[in-house]
Amino acid sequence: MSPFGYWEGRPTAMPADLAVIGLGQLGLPLAQAAVSAGISTLGYQCGDPAPLAAADQRRMLSTGFRPATNPAELGRVRTAVICAPTPRGADGALDLGQLADAARTLAAHLRPHTTVILESPVYPGTTEEFLRPLLEEGSGLRAGRDFHLAYSPSRVDPGNRDHTPANTPKVIGGLTPACTESAAAFYGRLTDKVVRARGPREAETVQLLETNYRHVNIALVNEMAVLCHDLGVDLWDVIRCAETKPFGFQAFRPGPGVGGHAVPRDLAGLRTRSLRMVELAQQVNNHMPQYVIQRAATLLNEHGKSARGARVLLLGVTYKADHADQQGSPAKEIATRLMELGAAVSYHDPLVPSWSILDRPVPRVDSLYEAAADADLTILLQQHRTYDLQGLSVKAQLLLDTRGATPTGAAHRL
Template identity: 75%
Template sequence: MPADLAVIGLGHHGLPLAQAATAAGIDTIGYDTDPRPVAELAAGRSPVDGSLTTPEIRRMLSGGFRPTTNPAELGRVRTAVLCAPTSPGPDRTLDLTAVTDAARALAARLRPHTTVLLESPVPPGTTEGPLREVLEAGSGLRAGRDFHLAYSPGRLDPGSRTHGYAGTPKVIGGLTPACTESAAAFYGRLTDKVVRARGPREAETVKLLETNFRHVNIALVNEMAVLCHELGVDLWDVIRCAETKPFGFQAFRPGPGVGGHGVPVDTVGAHRPLRLVELAGQVNERMPQYVVQRAATLLNEHGKSARGARILLLGITYKPDLPDRQGSPADEIAARLMDLGAAVSYHDPHVADWRVRELPVPRADSLYEAAAHADLTVLLQHHRTYDLQGLSVKAQLLLDTRGATPTGAAHRL
């Protein structure tokens, strides 16, 4: 059955796009080579990362959304959006294998006049270089002449109640002006504002800048957290005051590490490395070790050793109120605490099972009882369900890595 849109890659980028398209009345299929997420979605179940809820998936299905593993479906659409995952390889450059595989599957069935869009994070030059080459070689068609080709950086704030798909502007860079306008016509059905970049390289670099901007600024406040602790300064009060400045400042807050799907890119192919981003990555990668150091010091100050200490970790996801653990620093923190001989347990209302180094981590059923029993409780993620005032009363010793507890109620990062 023909469809208006194929979303290729049903991960944290592809599913929200498919949701927005289905809600807008666009006949949408979702293609993925992995049969497991396709089967789960077809059964109306929420994905593991919690990017969409079960009721949302079911509304999509009732609206006509069709998940599939059949590549033949790709030859029957007017628009195809590649949302395949990319992640850093051994040399810290992005691995484009999944994007290339998705492009090959599409190219074999690509029809004239189709609009092909790429949303995956990629190095600048990918759309008009490797992607274009794969599509043209596999289809015998010419990009910009026989089909439209453009890049649009994925912009998602998972779990946000204020930044939905329609209210988030979409940046578009086409291979030709006609490609840009074709992409703009598609995204104009989903979002309130479309921003036209000069070309695909500029649009690709938008994603690079946005991701690195986040990591560099988090690194700055993480370094400030270490400094302020040494100086006896309340960093969270500093940030509260600083963010009243109406210009030249945007508030970022420290934490136990940087999670999420958007990874910093400090080198782009054979081009010069981004030294500031490289340094920011080193700062942020040290934060789990710093949290463990602070935990051991707190225990020592209260006459206890990390070896044999009962340590409860609260919130092990990378973002509050979501089950997604992509890039969460909790795994490294737990592993380091175990190396010190600590008995680690956890509580998280969104994660029913957790394994570190292939070993199961005991899950606390009763939060207050577990906190009262633990020698040290460490808040790694502030879920909405946590009553931190009550928790601070019950816990023997509480380390807050998020600055979420009332002033004086806990030891802050």
Template identity: 75%
Template sequence: MPADLAVIGLGHLGLPLAQAAVAAGIATIGYDTDPRPVAELAAGRSPVDGSLSAAEIRRMLARGFRPTTDPAELGRVRTAVICAPTRLGPDRTLDLSAVEAAARTLAARLRPHTTVLLESAAYPGATEEFLRPLLEQGSGLRAGRDFHLAHSPSRLDPGNRTHDYAHTPKVIGGLTPACTESAAAFYGRLTDKVVRARGPRESETVGVLESNYRHVNIALANEMAVLCHDLGVDLWDVIRCAETKPYGFQAFRPGPGVGGHSVPLDPNYLSYSSRTPGHPLRMVGLAQEINGRMPQYVIQRCATLLNEHGKSARGARVLLLGVTYKPDLADQEGSPAPEIATRLRDMGAHLTYHDPHVPHWRVRDVPVPRADSLYEAAAAADLTILLQHHRTYDLQGLAVKAQLLLDTRGASPAGAAHRL
């Protein structure tokens, strides 16, 4: 059966979109150049940690979803959505190589009247300056005349059952008004509300603002955590009280680092952009610096706690609880746990870990032993560190068993543990 939609990129962006489309009755194919995720999906398994369950994948397949590595399939759809991964490189530039590869593959098979949508993280101007020329040169077609082109920032919150795809407003910005309406017609089948931006640049900048908002506010919470510890103030009680204010305040909480798939973007560091503003977003850069220091701050707190109890980090038995970036998910994208584990190892500590969602864990290609009995491991460890609070953890019980418990998430009862 011919498909109406092609989702290009079967990762954390593409799979939820494909799921929403299939649920809406849209004939959907999932395309990826990597045969591994395609094979996993075809076998009824999720290729992405913390994404869809095996049962959800099987339901998609039963409803007609077809994963494929055949690029010819892209020439038979009415709508193609590029969900290729984009990440920041070591120099803080956004790597769009996967988007480029997807665009070139699609362009060679692009038909007139197709709607092409970009959901991958992008800088303001990427749809027009980067994606459009690739599609036009590869297809011989003209965007806005022969095919529709638009951008829509991803707003996925993995594991959030309240704000799922259908109940999260979708922002769209088309190259032309007709492009916007074509995109609106597609997304209107998947979500309760579609919000039209003035154009793709505005839509792209929505993604930049939303991502930076998260990172900047987490950085403020992290700075407050350090300050409050130095002052002997209970930050978690401060946040509890502050969030009762009915206006002008949204609670963000500190942690051992900032994980997740969204990245802080400063347009001054966008390698593909031909026009940068010349004024770096200083607050974004500072937020990234502050958040990047949190793993080292956790290590300092660990060393201090051990020292106060007559122990050294060298030779200490340390249990890490929760190594994913988000509670109750298996997704480890951007988790601070590997850096913290590496630093502890470098100090000579002996590590074990426990995570109900991660059966095996390696750091620098070296396996970390997994604790089979959580309470026995906590009792045996010189220091237990809560890095992620999964709902299965009974922190009151762990605080009783553990010799020392450092809670980096503020999830333990007051007085039951040392909190960040």
């Protein structure tokens, strides 16, 4: 099988306007948006591909998308966007290894006048200090003179039907004004609005700010959830009332932890200074799975049961509602801790047909209502739209809602 799996055997000889390097959570949506806009697009895989339904695969292939396994094809496009994964390494810093591999592969085939754009999450300065030398050394060309180089923070929100690539503004920061304009001309074909940053560092820092803004505010409401439970205050009612304020407030909601690919970054990789608030937010958010376990054990105890031997059903094990991705989902840690306490854990998720924890398969229930009625404790971790939460609250012996999605008074809320 080819590195593309489901793209096996498709022709790749025709030229294309765009090459997307990396078809993961960032690159695949970009490729889909590009072919939808009528841009002939090559996909060159690096890292793990994002899952794609068969119908979507056929639609992309019929509207101008082609997978490429020969890197020489990268030299036949006008624009190349690098969407290589940059996961956390063992030291907590971003691992740029796959980005380096993608850059070297592109550099070996880079032609003059090509526009190269980086979308991978990186630290400020990466485009100029890390990517640029790799491209110049491998190609013999000079960025800003022989080819255009820019950074654009990815703004992908999987499953969001209201904010699509077409109506989500794109930020562009080029090495030179000409680089910015060349990148802006490309993104202008995909989106209604292009926002020009002063340069690559500013554009890179936009993503840093946007990502950390989310994590810091989630950490605040997570701490409020713990506080309000201790005080006997209904946090969900507090948020409902607070979000009526038309200025100076944006509603965030607590949960069992924070998942997804946009990990918070405290600048440790820059070896200059850290963002103390981000460090604290990470500590708060990382503690939430343990807090869910504490609440679960307390609820079981209040109903005369011990966590050891208890039948616990987990509902929704993905990191986001109605989305199959499990990257960073708190469900894994919660299941692990429950098993370590001796609980018998099962799960239900309409998007996850099989699931393993500690190298052991977790039983997947088929009859949701019967399983909830049989379980000593049911924990809602993700509110997929297919869940009838009113019906579940009636059937379940004991229901812990970590998302505040059940009707008021129908369950124990986080």
